[in-house]
Amino acid sequence: MSIRERLSGNEAVANAMRQINPDVVAAFPITPSTEIPQYFSTFVNNGQVTTEFVPVESEHSAMSACIGAAAAGARVMTATSANGLSLMWEMLYIASSLRLPIVMSCVNRAVSGPINIHNDHSDSMGARDSGWIQLYGETNQEAYDNAIMACKIAERTGLPVMNCYDGFITSHSIENIELEEDDKVKAFVGEYKPAHYLLNKAEPIAVGPLDLQPYLFEHKFQQAQAMREAKDVILEVSKEFSAMTGREYGLIEEYKMEDAEIAIVVLNSTAGTAKYTIDRLREQGVKAGLIKPRVFRPFPYAEIAEALKNVKAVAILDKCDSTNGAGGPLYTEVTSALYGAGITSVKAVNYVYGVGGRDVRTDDIEKVYRDLQLDVANGIQGTPYRYLGLKG
């Protein structure tokens, strides 16, 4: 039986980490992820975990310590946000190219500048090509569930995993949640047995040597191939998780898409606000639907194209701007998915929204669906690259 609780997203993730009891946690505090190492250090102090907790002096060192520990053969977890992720930049690529299954919660926050502590997705979206699997969660429940599944996904794919969820909105809001019992979570993640690791004296290996023209290309191909194959691993782990909890996860979540004529694609907490708005619009006969990608890396191209093929128009919402003079990162990927699948009948527009924590109201979401109705009726008038909730 699950345990009915009420926790913030950060409390939930810290508890997932307590249940997993990783060998090493190395972290440096940054709002809004700070509570994760804060709560976790309490678990360490109280003897509730046997983890080696490394309170480092910067995020660069946090990721470096994670890399060293993971290469040694440890199960490793950490957390960060925004500029903390920026400072890890160099080490993100090293972690993924060394194929180290590190699990990091990325509590999404706007990257400076101007300095801002609130939620948008500029941090994790900036790191989307760093070779990390990226999971996105709408609620404290999904942040908790993804933290547990991330462990297995990372270890089976040999790729590091980012568990992304919205700063403050999810990380600091208290909501209902179903927790699993400690022993069930421990049994689910099992014991970590790395295939190759530095502390294995029976198999001396080198980690991270110079890799020039003869083989670097092949190694990068292997990394990309592991990311392609990660889709199946994520589905497999999600199925095992569902068998334990009854909570089902795929690569994307579809809400009222069966007969939808207009749809929104959006990540994280705003998907919940959209669901609420869809229910209202459906009462008025508007055939509105939603797609929430749970996985951004690897990107579910085929699944999203399939889910969107019958809609008349779709709005892709980005909680950060690519400053490429055109669309945000999610828009670029979704339109690429449609084009790649040969789907040209769907009108696709982009909205950059919620940047720097600008609140997203049900009225904002309703406006997008109303705009889509006009796009269906009249064709896209003017630019498809739009802003939502921007002061005029």
Add this chain to the structure above:
Amino acid sequence: MDNLIEIRWHGRGGQGAKTASLLLADAAFNTGKYIQGFPEYGPERMGAPITAYNRISDKPITIHSNIYEPDFVVVVDDTLLGAVDVTAGLKEDGAIVINSTKSPDELRGLLNGYKGKVCTIDAKTISIDCLGKYFPNTPMLAAIVKVSGIMEDEAFLNDMVESFKHKFAKKPEVIDGNMEAIRRSLNEVKGL
């Protein structure tokens, strides 16, 4: 969404409005509800105006935005009246409950023409009588439970006893005072 109740709290940094909103979420959770409790994070300073929110429902809550059209508003400090538009969006069939020594009629003029129910409670006197110090959040918590009717007095009292036993495990001497503050607050709301 059926039975969704939305509450907005106005207080000043350091008065415990955020804590009170989390306690309310706890109490509602313990009676089987779905809840949200979240403050609006900003550059908090002691004494600066702050806002916190609650959603309480019989069904799962998916909406994740601030609250713009609350059913109820709680004002933990009446010096905010006039400085902050506390009744903004407040539903006319809802209510506002204000911590004040004044009567509802005396304060109505400061509420931008709000036509709904105005309630007051003297949280300061209750707190000082029962606890010897000024902690407005416990009386305000009881007042909003009373005004909103989200749970029966008895269920709320039973839940708070358990909650205080847990919260004050290391200083049980304050439990009786807090419970007395709650009992008095439930009975001393004006304007119901």
